Amino acid sequence: MAASSNAEETQLQDMEEDAGMEREMESDDGEGMGVENSDDEEDDSSEDEKENEAEIQRLEEQLSINAFDYNCHVDLIKLLRQEGELFRLRRARQKMSELFPLTEEIWLDWLKDEIRLTEEEPNRERVYELFEKAVKDYICPDIWLEYAQYSIGGMGSPGGVDKVRSIFERALTAVGLHMTKGETVWEAYREFENAMLSTVQPPPGRVPTHEEQELLNTQLERIHTLFRRQLAIPLMDMEATYAEYEEWSEDGVPETISHQYKRALQQMENRKAFEESLLVAEPPKLAEYQAYMDYELKEGDPARIQITFERALAENCLVPDMWTKYTTYLDRQLKIKDLVLSSHDRAVRNCPWTMGLWKSYLLALERHGAEHQTISDVFEKALNAGFIQATDYVDIWQAYLDYLRRRVDFSKESSKELEELRAAFSRSLEYMKQDVEERFSESGDPSCTIMQIWARIEALHCKNMQKARELWDSIMTKGNAKYANMWLEYYNLERSYGDPIHCRKALHRAVQCTLDYPEHVCEVLLNFERVEGSLEDWDVAVQKTETRLNRINEQRAKMAEKEANLARQEEEKAEQRRKAKGEKKNQKKGQKGMRAGEKRKAEPDDYQNEWDEEFVLQKLPLRKSVDMISSGTEEYMETETGLFGRRTPAGHKPGPPGAKTAQQGRAAAAQRQQNDKPELRNDNNSVFISNLAYTLEEPEGKMRTLFETCGPLKEVRPVFSNKGTFKGYCYVQFESQASVPLALKLDRQEVEGRPMFVSPCVDKNTNPDFKVFKYNSSMEKHKIFVSGLPFSCTKEELEEVCKNHGTVKDVRLVTYRSGKPKGLAYVEFADEAQASQAVLKMDGMVLQDNKISVAISNPPRRNLKEKPGSSGSMTAMMPRQVYGSRGRGRTQLSLLPRSLHRPSGPANKAENGTATKPIAGTVNAAGDTGFEAQTKPLSNSDFARMLLNK
Incomplete structure (x- = not known):
């Protein structure tokens, strides 16, 4: 093997040198042809080579840090293939195939490169091994066809023909039901058998021997069988295959074959709509595939269900939900060991970040009796897969610990499996403390679920209450002692497997430590003593619970008082700020009125026998208006512009045409106020x-x-x-x-x-806690938060980017009130797994020259202060400030002089029951200056005094 490997490396190096020589020859040819820019081209070429080499080194370093960066693997393979680095290219492909299933395009490129490298016969076995790996990743008809065609080239070797037929048969089993691409494999198989038929046919004019005739008949039967098998399967364009069979067969098409063909043709027609929808749909075609799978599941043909799932996964290999549905179907329906385990393995290799797939894989391995070492290896791979949530590590540890617990025979006091289970529990706690908390800056198991399970196993199966109590002591020291439910869980464990003494101790500690529901814990202690305790125990329990509850009530009262004082101080400061602001505005408006003239409104009674002062004050400067009113003019007042006003007797229309009366002005103001009041x-x-x-x-x-x-x-x-x-x-x-x-x-x-x-439309006076903010402010695992977006990015553009990572249900661009974008967005996916995949793939992506950041949606909690009238427990103890229907509005300043301000409080009652007005110059409870009690209308001189009064 070592010699073979060295020979391959030498061959690769030779090919790289040949490629280099070819490049040099091309450059020499360029110089011989008199190319003027040959030197410049060489410089550019060398610069490109240096840049590519630097990029290759960068990608290799990045992969050494994070080997699970899928896109980095793809970019590295493209660069190495472009540069002709054949040895490094093979090594890069091998590393990627160990971590991920490769797509059809990557496999075909790799296979073609290896076929060119292994033209000699002894190296064909290496290509066969590579093909075997390729056909296991995805169900790809093109790879199977390439495999069969490559095997035809080796049919001259011993057993070559049988090997070709074996590969074709496997291809038909794997992809023969593929409605659009399966036909090519059937036709290639028939062409091969037709070629074999020509080799066994005798030359024209010669009568074949008995053996030759048997070979001929056997070969003809093979072709007949292929036609019959293909015509019984629903495939696109199967009418042409039927016509070809009619032409090829000398005896015509048998009735049984014709009947099978018609039935298959009907099945094809039933599925034609699904196939056409897949042809016109845009990737990822999830909805179309889901509809197709629902139909096949209803039909119930396992082979067709499997091929439909495989087709969908070939185009959506990074969709965890699709893998979950497929593996669940295999686990519950087919239950074929090799098929089930291989599919689970492909699932976790495609979506290693999805904890649910790893958990299902561990259960499938245990279900099909896999070796313990195999299950342990898969679990170790899961720990290194890089989950995106701390809770995922808790779940995968629980799945593995459940498996180890099921291996233990608890009838024995001690066993290897029990020691391994305890060691795994200890390791899980250490792992959660060191690895998970350091990575996520939070505890994935705040309730110490793993420790609780361990304690229960020790108490129930091992009868080791001492170890269980030690574990619960550790649980309580991790911040859980203030919760009543944790103490009651410990109490129930002691109640079931311990003794009354430790039950009593647990409840006494619970009474002292519980902060959330101390009353409930105290009640449990008293009930326990009613059943188990003596009179002395009862007295101690009553004294302890009373003392604790009194202390709790005192703390609550102090806290409520403290919060009430803080709230009162805030209210006082706010009131002082409002008063200061109001006084400042009054001063500014008073100064402005003195300079530009003030308008004032009088009572309707004043206008029955007096001047139409509103009209006068609107047209004249303040001083001149006052002089006119004070002069006692009886009829008309003239200025440079002519007649301005006249004295209006009671019962007559006041003022010249177009002048507003006080009643009309007040009515318009009242109408405006009514409109303005919500x-x-x-x-x-x-x-x-x-x-x-x-x-x-x-x-x-x-x-x-x-x-x-x-x-x-x-x-x-x-x-x-x-x-x-x-x-x-x-x-x-x-x-x-x-x-x-x-x-x-x-x-x-x-x-x-x-x-x-x-x-x-809600009245906040009666519903102070009403919130109109409709978006969730807590963590939403199925939704991602995108920041750093270009302001020109539209909802459609962002949705198109996100579609590559799952089913997008909603996209919301965050804008200012004016509608201008903030560069932020929320994208909702169909489930948590798709959102997690989008975070992994999109974080750091460059979109329109902007590098975007992507994370799971987890908005910060709002620091809302309690409003007056809210249902909070602390504010309920405070005197409530009364506000208008719109709450605490901005200060409204009157345009009337201060001397004309009406009192804001209710009118005082005179002794005879008639309403009187406050005395002028005095200040009422509201701080307003009042009027002297009047029994007759004011004169012009009275108005002048009031206007000039300071």
Whole structure:
């Protein structure tokens, strides 16, 4: 073997030297032809060779770090084949084939290269071995056809013809049912037998001997049999095969063969739609293959089910779910050892990161009686496969420990298998501590499940309660002593296999240590003493539980008080900030009013016998208006622009045409306030629309057009500011509650370049804990988070990239409120395994010159502060601050002078029951300056005094 290997290496080196000589001759020919740029071309060629060599070395170093980098293997093989590095190329292919099944293209390239290298007869066996490896990876008709054709070249050797026929028969068994490509193998087999027929036919004019006639008849029967077998199988274009048989057969087609052909033709017609859908579908064709497999599973033909699965896996070899379905079918239905185990082996080689496939493989090995060493080797490979979650290592260890436990005969006090089981438990704990926690920065087994199982085995099977107690002591020291359920699990173990003394000790320790449900643990202790304990034990238990619960209640009260104080301090600071901000705004607006003139509104009674002051103050500077009011002018006030106003007696229309009365102004303000106040009417029939553009024209009409598709509308209520500008949100009320779910589906739809937010219409005064954020904020193992995306990347482009790694259910690009992209996205796959595969393959990928990062979706927890009115336990103890329907809104400043501000508190009652007004200059409980009690309308001089009052 060593000599053969050395000879092959020498041959490879010679071929590499020949390739180098050919390149030199080509360059010499170029110089002889007078090529002017020959030197430049040589320089460019040498530069390319240096770059390629550097890239080859980089890829080899990367593989030495991570041997499971599939794409790195492929790139290295391409470069080595391009450079003609035949020896290194063979070694690279061998390394890759040890870790992964190779695709049909890689195998065909490798086989063709090896066939050229082994033209001599003694080396044909090496190519045969390579073909045997190739046909085991995937069911590929082209590889089987190449194998058969290569074997025909060696049919001159002893037993060569029988070897060719054996390979053809195996090919028919493997791919003969392939509806689109199986026909080529059948035809190649018939052509070979027809060629063999010509060798046994006697020359024309000579009568064959008896032996020659027997050989001739045997060969003819072989061809007849091939036709009959093929016509009984549903294949595409089988009509041409039937016509060929009619022409070839001298006696015509027998009735039985014709009947079988018609039945197969009907089966082909039933499957033709599935085959056509596969031809036109784009990769990975998962939906089409799934429909095809469902049909074959319903038909129940094991051979056709197997070939359909194999075809699907040849195109979707990196889809763990497909392997799971196939191996599950083989485990439960066919149960053929060689087929089952080979399929499990191919599954874990294609998807080594999927723990479920390794677990199924271990169970299949045990089920079919594999040797212990074989199962242990497979388990060691699983540990090195590189799972993406810490919990996966816990699961695979549990599967292996279950297998080891089933090997132990517990009727013996000691055995080799029992010692191996205990050693494996110890190793698993060490592995989880050193390898898993260091890699993932978290414990894959926080509840110490493995240790709990070990303790139960020691207690139940080995009757070793001392070891079980040691294990539970270790469990409690790992941060589990504060949980009541852990103590109760330990108590149940002692209750079943221990003694009352240790039960009592466990419960006493539980009472002292439990933090989450101490009341429950105390109750269990008291119930235990009712059944098992003496009066002294009962007294001790009562005293201990009372002491513990009193201490717990004191701690809870202190914690509640502390949190209440913190919350109160925060409220006080916030209130101080609001007051300071309000005073600052009042000062700014007061100064602005003094410079540019203020508007003020008076009571309706003031306008029955006084000037139309609102109109006057709108047109004149403040000082001039005051002078006019103070001058006592009875009828008209004239300025440079003419008539401005007149005194209006009671019962007459105030002011000139176009002037607003106070009643009209207040009515308009009230209407604006009513529109601005989001009082919810028929919440169950309404939705809230937000994030609309402030510049949206005719928002009511556009929203009505958009939401009419969801059902009959009762009202569309856009919200405007006091200035009449659209605020960017509105309410839509439907006639029926059934329209609301349809409207919510329009969430995030773009309206004039901005994503429109549609949420349920809920009054947060009555539902303070309502959250409209609809996306999950916890870990979602079937969803990936992509960052670093180019801003120009569309949803369709990202979906196309992700389709190569599984079934994409949803793609969500994260945007700002304006609709501009953030370069982030969430992609939801059909299951966890596909998402894990996408993380492995896409992390670090370059997309439009941007290197993207990919991880399992695990959004950080929101640090939400409790709002007033929430259901939190701490805030329930605090006095609740009353807010409006929109919560804590921004400060609203009045445009009236401070002296005209109305009191915010309720009107004081006079002795006679009539409402009186506070005395001017005084400050009420709300901090507002009041008016003196009035019984008659104010005069012009009164208004002047109030306006000039500081």
